[in-house]
Amino acid sequence: MTQPNAFSQFPDVAGRFGEFGGRYVAETLMPNILALEEAYARYKDDPDFVAEFDLFSRDFVGRPSPLYFAERLTEEFGGADIWFKRDELNHTGAHKINNCLGQVLLAKRMGKTRIIAETGAGQHGVATATVAARFGIPCEVFMGATDVERQAPNVFRMKLLGAKVHAVTSGRGTLKDAMNEALRDWVTYPDETFYVIGTVAGPHPYPMMVRDFQSVIGREAREQMLERTGKLPDVAVACIGGGSNAMGLFHPFLEDESVRLVGVEAAGKGLDGPDHAASLNGGKPGILHGNKTYLLQDEDGQITEGHSISAGLDYPGIGPEHAFLHDMGRAEYRSATDAEALEMFQLCSKLEGIIPALEPAHALARVRDLAIELGKGGTILMNMCGRGDKDVFSVAKALGVEL
Numbered sequence: 001m002t003q004p005n006a007f008s009q010f011p012d013v014a015g016r017f018g019e020f021g022g023r024y025v026a027e028t029l030m031p032n033i034l035a036l037e038e039a040y041a042r043y044k045d046d047p048d049f050v051a052e053f054d055l056f057s058r059d060f061v062g063r064p065s066p067l068y069f070a071e072r073l074t075e076e077f078g079g080a081d082i083w084f085k086r087d088e089l090n091h092t093g094a095h096k097i098n099n100c101l102g103q104v105l106l107a108k109r110m111g112k113t114r115i116i117a118e119t120g121a122g123q124h125g126v127a128t129a130t131v132a133a134r135f136g137i138p139c140e141v142f143m144g145a146t147d148v149e150r151q152a153p154n155v156f157r158m159k160l161l162g163a164k165v166h167a168v169t170s171g172r173g174t175l176k177d178a179m180n181e182a183l184r185d186w187v188t189y190p191d192e193t194f195y196v197i198g199t200v201a202g203p204h205p206y207p208m209m210v211r212d213f214q215s216v217i218g219r220e221a222r223e224q225m226l227e228r229t230g231k232l233p234d235v236a237v238a239c240i241g242g243g244s245n246a247m248g249l250f251h252p253f254l255e256d257e258s259v260r261l262v263g264v265e266a267a268g269k270g271l272d273g274p275d276h277a278a279s280l281n282g283g284k285p286g287i288l289h290g291n292k293t294y295l296l297q298d299e300d301g302q303i304t305e306g307h308s309i310s311a312g313l314d315y316p317g318i319g320p321e322h323a324f325l326h327d328m329g330r331a332e333y334r335s336a337t338d339a340e341a342l343e344m345f346q347l348c349s350k351l352e353g354i355i356p357a358l359e360p361a362h363a364l365a366r367v368r369d370l371a372i373e374l375g376k377g378g379t380i381l382m383n384m385c386g387r388g389d390k391d392v393f394s395v396a397k398a399l400g401v402e403l
């Protein structure tokens, strides 16, 4: 049986978080997965590896990111104090690079000469291409053909960074198809290739490894909160696409029983219809991309396309550790609609001088409720996981403003 308050012990040796996670992959993929697992176990606590991760986190990414008191939003909502962990200030504008740095450094240790990645909106592709460029490792990014058209600026960025972009035409030509294609490529060229997965999904050890690399967010934030406020926050809040920035924030707080953990999924046009991307609030357990977790699916168990105004939140699944924390009740999962995210995008820009990405704008909508719920004297820590420069065109369009 699971020990209460021992959530940070997971996954088990088979990569399971309770009934979730694991590795449901083709036999041909197993040697790659096992080699990766072995390399990660060998290097994760290796002093040279850790020192290199820390050095590049500091000088290339710009860590530690500041902790910031959002004074005017706190005043506006009229309740608990709101603090932002400012991961939007990282190089490339979001948290994704923390994980890419860790995985590319591991690829280098493993002697890999080729990096591949999947990408949806292109943010993970850009972050991977950025780190691959720095270490001089050729990079190929799989991207759904539909997304290649929708996200032309990010395709151009990846090319500037020296990456090759493959347009994937199978399925609907979106993120799920790109991930399938990347897995296929990895089986085809196993010896030279390292596959950098962009969120806490995929077969074991990815959900654990990505979480560990992203946990730099929560470790810094925990220390910074203690230093600045003299106590732990009452609640830690983060938005959820696949769940990597949330897991990175949550993990160092898992054993702090007093700290509530709240993830915010994309409710799109509302949970009562099909146009959302809330895998926990509107999906059910199944298997996708090598792990068992909550997924958006139709009555026949076919994976459905998620919808969100925010391209980073429309993955049709969620990391298996979130599924576990959800079912155990250690974390709560709420949601926010497109309309709420748009409202918060504008409010945060106006009041704090910070244009948030549409993803964390979802989290802000529930921060507002939590601020009122907790009242004055309470403290909320929210991960400002990305900046909104990338979103200004789609927000202008949604608001009917012509640029």
Ligand SMILES: *Cc1c(COP(=O)(O)O)cnc(C)c1O
Pocket (backbone or CB within 6 Å): 094, 095, 096, 123, 124, 198, 199, 200, 239, 240, 241, 242, 243, 244, 245, 246, 312, 313, 357, 359, 360, 385, 386, 387
């Ligand atoms: C990609 C992205 C997300 C969603 O990914 P997670 O794995 O859930 O963190 C959220 N916010 C931003 C800014 C992103 O770029």
